[in-house]
Structures are given as C-alpha cells and as structure tokens.
Amino acid sequence: MPLPEREMLRVNIEGPALEKAGRIDEAIALYEYGVGGYSDTPLTYTRLRILSRKLKRPDDVDRIKRLMVERWGHWW
16 A cells, blocks of 8 residues: 655655765665655655665665566666
8 A cells, every 4th residue: 555645755855864864774764665655756766776776785776676667667
C-alpha cells in the first residue's frame, strides 16, 4: 500500500536534510522506507541510487535502477 502523500513529502524533505547533516545512514534508511512505500516521486529513488553508488554498493544501485524502470520505464 502506498504511503500517504504527506508521508512521502516528509521523506523528500527530511532525506536531503539528513544528508546535509552528514547522517547518510539515516538518510538511506529513510529513502528505503519511501521506496518500500511505493513512492511516486523520483527524488526518493534517485537519491538512494546516488548514495548507493557513492558508497560503492553496486547491487543496491542495480536494484534501485530496476525499481525505477518498473515504476517509470527508465532509471534516469
């Protein structure tokens, strides 16, 4: 079941704030929560993919790309 719009907004506002504060693990957990809640905003997926790439987690990058393709037909 998709997360309510207000909850997705919270994910998309708090995630970048956590990143900016250097709390990357918390930002990743929040983005994963959003992705698991079937976010309909590309920001959630894009930030999670970028952080996974920076942390050299190729399996996670591929997983997020697949989810983006399933959701929107492309991953960029």
